[in-house]
Amino acid sequence: MRTSWADLAANSAADNANNSVPPSKPAYVPPHLRNRPPLSAESHAPPPPAYSGPSSASASVAGAVSGRWSSPRNEYRTQPVSSGHTSGWGNNSGGWDRGRDREVNPFAEQDDSEPTFTEQENTGINFDAYEDIPVETTGENVPSPVNTFAEIDLGEALNENIRRCKYVRPTPVQRNAIPISLAGRDLMACAQTGSGKTAAFCFPIISGIMRGQPVQRQPRGVRTVFPLALVLSPTRELSMQIHEEARKFSYQTGVRVVVAYGGAPINQQLRDLERGVDILVATPGRLVDLLERARVSLQMIRYLALDEADRMLDMGFEPQIRKIVQQMDMPPPGVRQTMLFSATFPREIQRLASDFLSNYIFLAVGRVGSSTDLIDQRVEYVQESDKRSHLMDLLHAQRANGVQGKQALTLVFVETKKGADALEHWLCLNGFPATTIHGDRTQQEREFALKSFKSGNTPILVATDVAARGLDIPHVAHVVNFDLPNDIDDYVHRIGRTGRAGKKGLATAFFNDNNVNLARALADLMQEANQEVPAWILGYAARSSFCGGRNRRSGGGSRFGSRDFRREGSFSRGGSSDYHNAGNNGGGYGSCGGYAGGYGSSGVTSAWD
């Protein structure tokens, strides 16, 4: 085997101690030797001045801030102004003392959280499955990818946590995204969830905060808190998950991570915030609430990360996101650093998203080939009335094969909340322990259901799209699309709950006449993923006029390694050679491409209406 990361890290540390680091690599400076944040041009520090905050909020806020720092907006200055900044940053006596004294070891839970699984899983990612994945980066002066964590100067404490997480080498998205964000660049990244996306945006944020953070002490009596980083996600459970991961990454770094989401008592969240917050992970609704109560100010935000960014910017969420990002007191693009992540990035959404970004780099880590092969996709024609008995057949077969129980979870997606309850009830009646998660359940019920599923207590989970995105549930062996979604991107996210971290998975879809609109996109998708496409579905595909679902918005059918919309004439008509030349990187999703070049032509535009 190759040299482990730990060895490399140890060597690297020794090199640093001997002062023999090659000049090309910035030397790691231990905390006690640092005396000021590296605010030089190429540093990780936020870009310089230009921004004077919104006048309305800044008066009161500046007053509050000046209690903590001698000058409220020094953070955006090129030169450190106050000597107050030089004392104690990175110093263990600074920062959130009160909180850190009681910092719970997030790695302690690891071992008892899933005691039923004997298999080692947290080392998780099967890297061989990620070799030779096509990667596309576009934008100006793209920083080079790295091959090891040791090549990146993330700092001792963070490196130690990486080791604790048993991460040996960076995943493809991490290899590319981390250098980009360490260079201070904005980023739009398409990468499969479960391929290490969370770490890809957390590491640079934590590292940047450790470097740049002056002593922050919440003055007594001031209730407004000023996080330095904001991570938004579309569901509460995903926010919880990101929070848990981020806590591991930031353990003993002095960087505090707090989560805030709806459905849970706000008081505990307020107390957590008051103890200090550097990174705030939140769902949009609760955050707006906190902003309106003036318990949180975004004025000091240096890093903004949107997970499942395409969902965050779709019709349901966009107004809230715009409010948070553009209409409160958050620094504008170019002042803050913005990172958008998702497995899918429809071009319409890319266009919207570009409002939030400044001179960004587009990164696509293709899922074509090896890693998509990990999910065995099947489509079966099942009439609406036959779905239950068909599901029953599948479950019986699984049970017979021993493919059921604690190590082989089954996730069943349905279209509606009522349908979820009904199916859960019916499964339980028929001797299959099931639970359900959807938006009509209380947050307690949702969390309990997820926990019960994860533990294998209830090895079947019936879910609406609330569980479609981002959730990392080990041991999901089978995803059943009991009801297919209308949008091919949702399908991609749903089946992505299995075959995670380089493991194999199975996805079965029940298709009938109600899903004709999805036929084309589904057939194309399966074909590109080297799946066997049933002949009958091609017949449906021929009958459906367009690419199906929202696929027409996906930029020429590049679902996975989506393409940078800036490279496609936004309103190009007719044949787009640009599109066809792109096959070398994202992986040539071309079978629906006849419509891609003609995007904006009358035929496709009318499909919008």
Place this chain on the structure above:
DNA sequence: AAAAAAG
């Protein structure tokens, strides 16, 4: 038309 997200 449905789902999610504030209470």
